[in-house]
Amino acid sequence: xxxxxxxxxxxxxxxxxxxxxxxxxxxxxxxxxxxxxxxxxxxxxxxxxxxxxxxxxxxxxxxxxxxxxxxxxxxxxxxxxxxxxxxxxxxxxxxxxxxxxxxxxxxxxxxxxxxxxxxxxxxxxxxxxxxxxxxxxxxxxxxxxxxxxxxxxxxxxxxxxxxxxxxxxxxxxxxxxxxxxxxxxxxxxxxxxxxxxxxxxxxxxxxxxxxxxxxxx
Numbered sequence: 001x002x003x004x005x006x007x008x009x010x011x012x013x014x015x016x017x018x019x020x021x022x023x024x025x026x027x028x029x030x031x032x033x034x035x036x037x038x039x040x041x042x043x044x045x046x047x048x049x050x051x052x053x054x055x056x057x058x059x060x061x062x063x064x065x066x067x068x069x070x071x072x073x074x075x076x077x078x079x080x081x082x083x084x085x086x087x088x089x090x091x092x093x094x095x096x097x098x099x100x101x102x103x104x105x106x107x108x109x110x111x112x113x114x115x116x117x118x119x120x121x122x123x124x125x126x127x128x129x130x131x132x133x134x135x136x137x138x139x140x141x142x143x144x145x146x147x148x149x150x151x152x153x154x155x156x157x158x159x160x161x162x163x164x165x166x167x168x169x170x171x172x173x174x175x176x177x178x179x180x181x182x183x184x185x186x187x188x189x190x191x192x193x194x195x196x197x198x199x200x201x202x203x204x205x206x207x208x209x210x211x212x213x214x215x216x217x
Contacts, residue, residue: 012190012207014113014166016142016157017103019120021176022194024132025094027124032092039088040073040080047072058121061145065123089124095132098197103174104137106209117160117173117184119144119151140164152183161187172207174200 020026033051037044050072057063063071069082107114116138120128122145129135142160149156161168168188175181181191192203204210 011170012110012112012172012209014115014164014171015103015106016115016117016160016171016173016184016189018175019116019118019128019134022174023096023099023103023134024128025092025096027093027120027128028089032089036085036088040078040085042073050075056150059119059144060148060150061122062148065121068121090127093128093131100132102197102201106204107137110209113164113166114138115160115164116141116143117151117156118142121145151180154183154186157184157187157189172204
């Protein structure tokens, strides 16, 4: 967390942050799909092929979780139920407490606007927001399922800037996927490629938001 010893100012007034891989573990990613294929004895190639054919419409809320599963998993009879599979998908979400605390403290200390900019399907997104109380420190969720745009579409970043009403140069974006950092930077947003807590703190410090002696491991 951040000590309250100093009172420095920063040109950054808004923080965009991803959920999966930054604040929480990834929701329904390649690794979890691979585990699902193993645990539920599914054909991995078929599962992955069907997922990629449907992921755009699923994460932009043009397909419900029920319909997604009908297309990707339950297109034939299974020895398990959709509820069991859904519970598996949700149960693997885990928080990254250090990162949640860091973003919360940045908001308190610097009065930052905190915007989530994330690709997530509605049911998983809603569950994760409620389960991990993300709405207690996030001001606005620019989630693909809510705005019907999906990264790396540039329009999702343009929309986030329009809603935030903050210049791109006063906005930093914490994201764990290099390409998506690069897309955000085309607007002049200050990109922070997240790989771990310490290096992200160092990158924030370079933007004037914390310094080494203010970080408590």
